[in-house]
Amino acid sequence: MTTPKTQIVIVGGGAAGLELATKLGRRFGRKRHDIILVDRNRTHIWKPLLHEVATGSLDANMDEVGSRSHCHRWGYRYFYGELAGIDRKARRVNLAAVSDERGREVVAPHSIRYDYLVLAYGSVTNDFGTPGVADNCLALDSRVQADKFRDRLLNHCLRVSRTMSADPASDARVRVTIVGGGATGVELAAELFNAADALSHHGLEVFDRSRLQVSLVEAGPRILPALPVNVWPMRRE
């Protein structure tokens, strides 16, 4: 009788899960271990790059990692699926069905046995329950959200450019308010101006950074609180 392989299941192939699966795959291989990475996305992009994806400075397709080819290369298996529950008694993770954008089922609900289970499904932006945030704001937690932001931004820039072509005296602007003066918010603000400069080379001849108005809202006394005070040039309003 063959001994079953030791099954290590990692849920979430982000910064932590992908690295762990890679290291375990490299260390143990497929001979006596079955290392399984489950993620609801087929590709991974390093989250700190999302502000560049959101402004169009970075083409996410160039920088993301495809889970299928990566697992083939590094000795683990990848399952496309979303965690629905854990049966600790039976030592199984239950995965929900995955459907395409037309609602047709792609992957049926199923469960995977584990000997070791690692939950690495990350976190999402905390809106502190502030009314209206969920309905009216965009977060930057995933590539989908970054793509959505970029599309809205570009469409708005195009509208402003068109208005200015028709009426050069117009005060049309792209106004962006960013909530949170940590690294993501500050980098996004800066990247928006880089993107505005680049747009003039990409067909928006009547558009420049003066048409962009970015407001950064921060509840604390200063932005970038993790940095020393001497790197804190900032205009407060």
Ligand SMILES: Cc1cc2nc3c(=O)[nH]c(=O)nc-3n(C[C@H](O)[C@H](O)[C@H](O)COP(=O)(O)OP(=O)(O)OC[C@H]3O[C@@H](n4cnc5c(N)ncnc54)[C@H](O)[C@@H]3O)c2cc1C
């Ligand atoms: C815009 C932005 C900028 C950042 N900049 C920096 C920085 O400059 N420096 C820094 O150190 N950190 C930065 N961070 C934080 C850093 O990205 C996170 O700390 C890190 O990604 C956390 O890693 P993680 O593996 O825990 O989660 P994640 O990287 O978020 O990975 C979670 C994974 O789990 C998957 N998942 C989630 N739920 C499920 C589910 N139910 N079923 C299956 N899969 C699921 C997701 O698809 C994702 O692939 C930034 C974060 C953001 C959003």
